[in-house]
Amino acid sequence: MNKILLLIVWALCSTANAFSQCAVCKTTLASSADNKTAEGLNGGILYLAAMPLAFMLFLGYKWYKQDRETT
Numbered sequence: 795m796n797k798i799l800l801l802i803v804w805a806l807c808s809t810a811n812a813f814s815q816c817a818v819c820k821t822t823l824a825s826s827a828d829n830k831t832a833e834g835l836n837g838g839i840l841y842l843a844a845m846p847l848a849f850m851l852f853l854g855y856k857w858y859k860q861d862r863e864t865t
Contacts, residue, residue, distance in 0.1 A: 819839075823832045 819835060823835065
């Protein structure tokens with residue numbers, strides 16, 4: 795249990811500064827020097843990534859739980 799908790803804490807701390815963009819978005823925003831637009835785009839990227847990541851986390855949890863019940 796301690797290893798799982800440590801892994802979760804490490805994962806949360808290591809992704810704290812993950813506000814990045816793809817190369818195309820970065821060049822598009824470089825031409826418009828508006829900081830608010832860049833922050834909005836970063837927020838939108840994280841918002842769109844949240845549901846697939848939550849779904850994968852849910853599937854991983856179900857898989858782990860089912861595997862643990864069978865052994």
